Amino acid sequence: MDKIAVYGASGFTGRLVVAELLRRGVPLVAAGRDGERLRQAAGGRPGAEVRVAGAGDPAALAAAFDGCAAVINCVAPFEEFGEPVLRAAVSVGCHYVDTTGEQTYLKRVFDTFGEPARRRGVTVVPALADDGGPGDLIAHLTAEALGPGADLAVLTVADLRRPGGVSRGTARTALANRRLWGGDGGLHWADGAWRAGTVARTETVPAPGAGAEPEAGELKVTAFALPGIVTVPRHVRARRVEAVMRAEVAPLFGALTEEVVAALPEGPDAGTRAAARWLMAAYATAADGRRAQGSVTGTDGYGLTAVIAVEGALRLVTGEVPPGVLAPAQAFDPADFLTALEPHGVRWSVLTPA
Structure with missing residues (x-):
């Protein structure tokens, strides 16, 4: 099974996302800037690898996401940390979802990353949180x-x-x-x-x-x-x-x-x-x-945000979603996605x- 990277894995939402991936048996990379906290978040579980990369280090970010099929970005505020993570994900050919609720960042993602994502053949679906x-x-x-x-x-x-x-x-x-x-x-x-x-x-x-x-x-x-x-x-x-x-x-x-x-x-x-x-x-x-x-x-x-983000990332990895930056309803069948959340x-x- 393909690995999924979680950036900001040691934060509050990131830990919930890591737990949801582990619950589903999905191998993951816990990524962020603090190695000790990342190891605590991963809990030494099989299938959970730790990679240290600060948001200000493009090379380290690209290395952290290399070999992964998708990145779930949980770091906030996204105005400060979102774009470097997204740029690194696109550069190594990783699909990308995040949990942002910030309008200006979200609009900038649509305005500037559509063509780079299409060229790289990856799909970007931001704002996959409970709102x-x-x-x-x-x-x-x-x-x-x-x-x-x-x-x-x-x-x-x-x-x-x-x-x-x-x-x-x-x-x-x-x-x-x-x-x-x-x-x-x-x-x-x-x-x-x-x-x-x-x-x-x-x-x-x-x-x-x-x-x-x-x-x-x-x-x-x-x-x-x-x-x-x-x-x-x-x-x-x-x-x-x-x-x-x-x-x-x-x-x-x-x-x-x-x-x-x-x-x-x-x-x-x-x-x-x-x-x-x-x-x-x-x-x-x-x-x-x-x-x-x-x-x-x-x-x-917050627990549902983790479920939603993981569900979205897995659908990008296993489905046939067009490349580019897409709204949730453009990337996924809306009724089918909501029905998949009913068990939760x-x-x-x-x-x-x-």
Whole structure:
């Protein structure tokens, strides 16, 4: 079986990815800058090799990924560490996935790495985490429910999880996003282009129906910089795409400071993770007024991020996916991928209200 490299393997998410690969019996390379921590993450398990490579050393990165079929990049912030890892993976012919939620980095990957990846014959699928992956896939299925190629007036991608514990890496990403976007809620898609500086028009969304949390009525939301804004317009035809988050959660990210982030534990403990539920939803309105909504939900978003990233990497290695930089719904069959997550407690549905 082909080896898969995990960069940032000694970090919080990286260790979860390593554990998921070992659970599936996939040989792996645990890569990063700290050899001792990498050895601890690998746990001396057969099939887990350790290779030391700092993100600032292109030659060491290329050597770390040499002989691997794919790289799963878990290091954050991606604005700082993402591109060198991706560049090294492409240079040695490795497929690549990552767990980023950073819009500017994500857009830069699509803008600059498509042609190099195609020339090298590798596939790059960024944003395979519990928000970017399921959010992109359910958005595609929701739009499709209104008919293939339907002309949508607006598509809203919503992160509707309730407050819960976050990792230090997630908090750092949120802090970096706030510095970039302030109160503007990041990018949105309007009239054929990505734009900044305008908050989402959507202020409430219907509580998701079957297959999600048992809520009713309308949920208050606010603009938020989700990765789906960068990926969804690449495979869904919509005049406007916007991203929102549950209104009581977004201010918690807005209150983060360097001091608060530094004081956070590396990640939530197992009990907190098991009790936390993540929920991504999509709401589509066609130009003729028809509507559809979809949702995907599960527990332990960090554990599911590891499952999603590993599932994606294995599909790139064993499947026939075109080379280049692709959104999750471009690389994988959305319904099939979400169905593959069901054994891990994921539930999803798409509704077309009468």
